[in-house]
Amino acid sequence: MHCKIAIDGPAGSGKTTVARELAKRLGIEYLDTGAMYRIVGLYLHNCGVNPDSTEEIEKILNEVSIEYKDGEYYLNGKKIGDEIRTAQAGVYASQYGASPVVRKFLTKLQKEICANRSIVAEGRDIGTVVMPDAQVKIFLVASPEVRAKRRYEELKMKGLEVSYDELLRQIIERDKLDSSREIAPLVKAEDAIEIDSSNLSVEEVVEKILEIVKERCKLTR
Numbered sequence: 001m002h003c004k005i006a007i008d009g010p011a012g013s014g015k016t017t018v019a020r021e022l023a024k025r026l027g028i029e030y031l032d033t034g035a036m037y038r039i040v041g042l043y044l045h046n047c048g049v050n051p052d053s054t055e056e057i058e059k060i061l062n063e064v065s066i067e068y069k070d071g072e073y074y075l076n077g078k079k080i081g082d083e084i085r086t087a088q089a090g091v092y093a094s095q096y097g098a099s100p101v102v103r104k105f106l107t108k109l110q111k112e113i114c115a116n117r118s119i120v121a122e123g124r125d126i127g128t129v130v131m132p133d134a135q136v137k138i139f140l141v142a143s144p145e146v147r148a149k150r151r152y153e154e155l156k157m158k159g160l161e162v163s164y165d166e167l168l169r170q171i172i173e174r175d176k177l178d179s180s181r182e183i184a185p186l187v188k189a190e191d192a193i194e195i196d197s198s199n200l201s202v203e204e205v206v207e208k209i210l211e212i213v214k215e216r217c218k219l220t221r
């Protein structure tokens, strides 16, 4: 039986870090759905598409192909790099991620990637929309201040000029956009287990989830 693990939560709560480590230790696939929204959000923004125009978005997405191969993403055959990892790309992802057309396009692709395999998928609507049948659903949270500080440290390490206050404002803005949108809002799935990582190390979060996985997926690793 395949083991399906869904990790949802707000920006900067540690989903990507934890999901990657879990997938590595369990020897299963990993999917960062946020990267897909960042790719589409940045592309639509660069095409000058109005986030509220279904028609304009549909027209562009009809000509777009997104592939996911060996942990890498390709847009129209071109490999995606760190250009999607900026704070601004996260804002575009949120803006266009509220479009029903964008969500339909990406959810279909995400379901195809997650089908017929054990996988750890992370995002905002994995446990509610993409993999509602996941055996393990984690809702990973942390205080906005802790998340902003983590993001600040991360971007500084990458040599980017960033302001903590601006990052905190963007995180609060993204939280609001993600949890208040009509379609597939960021909400804790009824059967999800909430973990607050504000005062936990990455290792402590991973260990907590591994215990749940071993119980529910009967995996030995």
Ligand SMILES: Nc1ncnc2c1ncn2[C@@H]1O[C@H](COP(=O)(O)OP(=O)(O)OP(=O)(O)O)[C@@H](O)[C@H]1O
Pocket (backbone or CB within 6 Å): 009, 010, 011, 012, 013, 014, 015, 016, 017, 018, 034, 090, 150, 151, 153, 154, 197, 200, 201, 202, 205
């Ligand atoms: N428990 C933790 N303790 C300390 N730092 C952490 C913890 N979890 C994650 N981090 C760090 O916080 C930063 C953000 O983590 P990560 O990118 O995994 O969050 P995320 O939830 O995937 O964010 P987003 O939704 O914006 O992609 C990274 O630099 C990561 O190393």
Ligand SMILES: Nc1ccn([C@@H]2O[C@H](COP(=O)(O)O)[C@@H](O)[C@H]2O)c(=O)n1
Pocket (backbone or CB within 6 Å): 011, 012, 033, 034, 035, 037, 038, 090, 093, 094, 095, 097, 122, 123, 124, 125, 126, 174, 178
């Ligand atoms: N399943 C998802 C994943 C992401 N989003 C939107 O993309 C933004 C960026 O996601 P990160 O995890 O890379 O920060 C996020 O703020 C959401 O607006 C989504 O809607 N659904």
